[in-house]
Amino acid sequence: MDPLVIAGRKFDSRLITGTGGAANLSILERALVASGTELTTVAMRRMDTEGGPGVLELLRTLKIEPLPNTAGCRSAAEAVLTARLAREALGTNWIKLEVHADERTLLPDPVETLEAAEQLVDDGFVVLPYTNDDPVLALKLEEVGCAAVMPLGSPIGTGLGIRNPHNIEMIVSRSSVPVILDAGVGTASDACLAMELGCAAVLLATAVTRADDPELMGTAMKHAVIAGYAAREAGRIPERFWAQASSPDRD
Amino acid sequence: MNIRVNGDTRAVADGATVAEVLAELSVDRPGVAVALDGEVLPRGAWAGQKLYEDARLEVLVAVQGG
Numbered sequence: 241m242d243p244l245v246i247a248g249r250k251f252d253s254r255l256i257t258g259t260g261g262a263a264n265l266s267i268l269e270r271a272l273v274a275s276g277t278e279l280t281t282v283a284m285r286r287m288d289t290e291g292g293p294g295v296l297e298l299l300r301t302l303k304i305e306p307l308p309n310t311a312g313c314r315s316a317a318e319a320v321l322t323a324r325l326a327r328e329a330l331g332t333n334w335i336k337l338e339v340h341a342d343e344r345t346l347l348p349d350p351v352e353t354l355e356a357a358e359q360l361v362d363d364g365f366v367v368l369p370y371t372n373d374d375p376v377l378a379l380k381l382e383e384v385g386c387a388a389v390m391p392l393g394s395p396i397g398t399g400l401g402i403r404n405p406h407n408i409e410m411i412v413s414r415s416s417v418p419v420i421l422d423a424g425v426g427t428a429s430d431a432c433l434a435m436e437l438g439c440a441a442v443l444l445a446t447a448v449t450r451a452d453d454p455e456l457m458g459t460a461m462k463h464a465v466i467a468g469y470a471a472r473e474a475g476r477i478p479e480r481f482w483a484q485a486s487s488p489d490r491d
Numbered sequence: 492m493n494i495r496v497n498g499d500t501r502a503v504a505d506g507a508t509v510a511e512v513l514a515e516l517s518v519d520r521p522g523v524a525v526a527l528d529g530e531v532l533p534r535g536a537w538a539g540q541k542l543y544e545d546a547r548l549e550v551l552v553a554v555q556g557g
Binding site for chain 2 (some may be wrong): 258259260261262268281282283284285286287295296306307308309311321322324325326328329330336338445
């Protein structure tokens with residue numbers, strides 16, 4: 241498998257396994273290792289909330305790069321401040337930009353996301369924006385200088401898979417930055433489909449961390465992404481209406 | 492004087508610095524970032540930055556998420 245390259249940086253794994261939702265750090269550790277991920281998301285929160293710095297120590301031990309997100313932000317201004325705090329706290333200029341429109345859908349606010357992306361790119365960040373499965377917005381995010389675009393398959397945490405595969409294909413077909421399917425993955429076949437549609441990588445968390453056996457689901461996702469990538473590269477057969485025998489005619 | 496730390500009111504000594512307040516709260520560790528009145532305050536400026544009445548301090552850390 242060719243490496244995934246984002247902003248000039250190479251990754252052997254095309255799966256980004258987030259840390260959210262794991263019941264404890266030991267479950268998280270086994271799941272992350274099983275998934276083979278080299279990059280994982282963390283959130284920025286007030287110091288007095290639970291979680292603590294434990295997760296960063298774990299990532300350091302596992303040599304997995306933290307990718308801070310701006311989850312929970314509702315405006316461009318909030319997201320920009322959170323990104324700057326994350327840069328200060330973690331010493332990285334990479335940011336997973338998320339601006340949620342409302343709590344019920346957690347869908348990206350397209351106007352605020354684009355605005356924040358522009359400001360963060362100007363401020364020297366490597367911006368990976370969580371976006372709708374909207375080919376128009378994806379192109380605009382690329383135009384303002386985002387290092388990747390991360391369309392959702394379906395809303396965060398729903399496990400509904402890829403509801404509009406054609407949109408994902410359209411985004412892929414005219415993107416010159418990596419397209420990373422982000423959100424909505426429920427099981428291995430969803431991650432595999434994302435890769436078959438041409439995505440460069442898959443970002444998921446809940447599907448692994450809240451599975452009955454997170455470690456085993458981490459393994460499943462790792463193989464799903466590899467299989468989907470290989471299938472895409474191999475070139476699938478065209479679909480046909482009628483059967484076509486694969487054995488020779490009888491004499 | 493009173494300041495606000497992560498939304499809670501807190502009494503601190505007049506003229507206390509950001510570094511002193513963070514040490515008092517035992518949160519002056521690696522992986523922590525601070526905003527003062529909505530602007531990032533780099534770690535290097537914590538010791539020199541004096542606080543004032545009604546200053547809003549946000550102390551953030553990376554946690555599991557996303």
